[in-house]
Amino acid sequence: MTTTYAIPRGTADIDATWLNHVLAPELRGGASITGFTRQIIGEGVGFVGEVARLSLEYDAPAPGALSSVIAKVPITNEGFRKLGMELGVYRKEHGFYTAVAPTTPVRVPGCYYAGADDERGEYALLLEDLDGMRAGDQLASCSFEEAETALREVAKLHARWWDSPDLDSVSAWVPGHGDAYFDLLEALFERCLPLFPEVYRDMVTPEVIAIAERLDGRYMEMIRVIEGEHRTFLHGDFRLDNMFFGSGPGTPPLVLLDWQIPFRSNALWDVVYFLGGNFEPEWRRANQDALLAAYHEALVAAGVPNYTFAQCQEDYRRAALVLIAYMVNGAGDVDVTTFNERGQQLFETMFRRYSTTIVDLNCIEFMPPR
Numbered sequence: 001m002t003t004t005y006a007i008p009r010g011t012a013d014i015d016a017t018w019l020n021h022v023l024a025p026e027l028r029g030g031a032s033i034t035g036f037t038r039q040i041i042g043e044g045v046g047f048v049g050e051v052a053r054l055s056l057e058y059d060a061p062a063p064g065a066l067s068s069v070i071a072k073v074p075i076t077n078e079g080f081r082k083l084g085m086e087l088g089v090y091r092k093e094h095g096f097y098t099a100v101a102p103t104t105p106v107r108v109p110g111c112y113y114a115g116a117d118d119e120r121g122e123y124a125l126l127l128e129d130l131d132g133m134r135a136g137d138q139l140a141s142c143s144f145e146e147a148e149t150a151l152r153e154v155a156k157l158h159a160r161w162w163d164s165p166d167l168d169s170v171s172a173w174v175p176g177h178g179d180a181y182f183d184l185l186e187a188l189f190e191r192c193l194p195l196f197p198e199v200y201r202d203m204v205t206p207e208v209i210a211i212a213e214r215l216d217g218r219y220m221e222m223i224r225v226i227e228g229e230h231r232t233f234l235h236g237d238f239r240l241d242n243m244f245f246g247s248g249p250g251t252p253p254l255v256l257l258d259w260q261i262p263f264r265s266n267a268l269w270d271v272v273y274f275l276g277g278n279f280e281p282e283w284r285r286a287n288q289d290a291l292l293a294a295y296h297e298a299l300v301a302a303g304v305p306n307y308t309f310a311q312c313q314e315d316y317r318r319a320a321l322v323l324i325a326y327m328v329n330g331a332g333d334v335d336v337t338t339f340n341e342r343g344q345q346l347f348e349t350m351f352r353r354y355s356t357t358i359v360d361l362n363c364i365e366f367m368p369p370r
Contacts, residue, residue: 007115007122011038011052011071019056022113022126023069029062041070049084049260050075053129069112070127086184088173089260090123091116095173096259097125100233105156105302107252108259130255134247136240139346141279144287146245151271151295153254154238158267159302161233167264176231176264177223186219189325192332199331203351211364212324218367219325225366226322228266228315230307236261238270240278241346268315269322271295276323276357277350284353285360292316320363323354 008014016033023033035057040050055068074090075081084090097111110128117123136142142150161167167174175181193216197209215222235242235256242258275288296312358364 007117007120007124008073009122010073011040011050011054014038014054014071019054019126022115023066024112026064027066027112028056028058029065031058031060031062031065033057034059049073049258053131066112066129068129068131070109070125070129072125072127074121074123084260085121086188087261088181090121091118092173092262093125093258093260094123095170096262099170100262101259105160106153107255109255109257127257130244130257132247133244133251133255136243136245138240138278139342139349140240141283142240142245144291147275147279147287147291148294149245149253150238150240150243150274151291152298153256154235154270154274155295155298156302157235158232158270159299159304161264162267162299162304163230163232167231167233170233171264174233174262174264177220177227181263182220182223185325185329188329188332189215189219190217192328192330195331196328200327200351203348204327204355205359208324208327208355208358211358212328214364215321215324215367218370222321222325222367223265225368226266226269226319228318229311230266230315231264232267234263234265234267234270235259236263236270238274266315266319267299268312268319272316272319272323272357272361273326276320277353279353281353281356281360284357317361317363318366320358320361321366323358323363327351327354 008018016035019033019036020028033056036054037057039053039055041053050073052071053068054071056066058065072093074084094114094116097108097114101108101111109130111125112128113124113126115122115124136146167176171179193212196212201209237258237260238256242256244255244257246253271292275284275291279287292312293309296307296309299312300307
């Protein structure tokens with residue numbers, strides 16, 4: 001157990017002394033934390049973060065004090081931790097909660113503490129516990145109504161930043177095309193592409209492998225194609241495992257968490273990532289047009305001008321190219337056998353769904369001939 005105020009490397013390193021130091025007195029009801037129980041949550045859910053619920057105990061009655069908090073630190077899985085550090089995901093989430101969260105138009109968890117030591121690569125967040133709301137489940141999918149709620153909510157985020165000069169104010173940690181972040185992803189893509197057919201041969205179709213191989217040496221060209229004409233602030237990991245849904249009166253319809261990979265690009269990147277990875281192909285095919293129409297309606301209602309539904313549909317299809325990149329870039333550092341059972345199932349299900357989406361939307365046609 002740590003007895004100093006250094007940022008803990010894992011949730012197992014958190015102790016009461018540290019919590020009393022970093023949680024403001026008003027959050028503790030003026031009392032001192034004497035102990036807590038730790039419950040790891042979301043196992044097999046988050047690929048680059050370790051998350052735990054801390055149920056707090058106090059030395060005296062503490063009216064209004066937090067009964068629990070969610071602690072989040074980098075994952076202990078060395079492959080994913082290395083990938084997370086290379087891509088700066090922990091620094092990005094720290095930046096989001098300190099600079100963007102207070103004014104974002106979508107509901108996000110309250111942040112009680114955000115610590116970062118960039119030199120040592122140590123980060124920690126203490127967030128609002130959303131126990132009482134229903135957690136999304138990417139494997140189980142969700143109802144049409146919940147999917148519509150998610151897309152209407154993220155449309156508010158996209159509309160707020162749509163082609164906005166404010167994007168420049170976050171460009172130091174929210175990358176866009178042309179930034180060093182995408183140089184890293186390009187290098188990762190080229191390194192992992194030869195491994196892709198063998199590592200994921202049981203998860204993807206030969207057609208998708210052929211499409212991936214056609215992108216050899218064309219990663220940056222692909223990112224330019226995906227971006228299209230408009231840029232906005234993207235969540236970047238917009239999937240059900242990162243969502244909580246309201247379960248009764250007084251609760252928000254949706255709370256969106258896990259802000260480790262925001263970036264600036266085509267808004268439909270978030271949308272195709274959501275619809276392509278969270279639903280079985282038959283369901284997606286039957287419902288994606290109606291859900292895309294609901295998203296577009298919310299986008300326009302939130303103030304996006306001169307953006308037709310036809311443009312929205314085209315941007316959705318071109319954005320599906322990125323699903324290939326997500327798959328390829330995991331082939332080098334990710335060992336699926338180190339995941340628990342749910343993690344393995346999630347990874348395999350997600351890739352299978354991505355493969356079908358890529359083929360269904362024929363996104364490769366947006367790439368110009370060599």
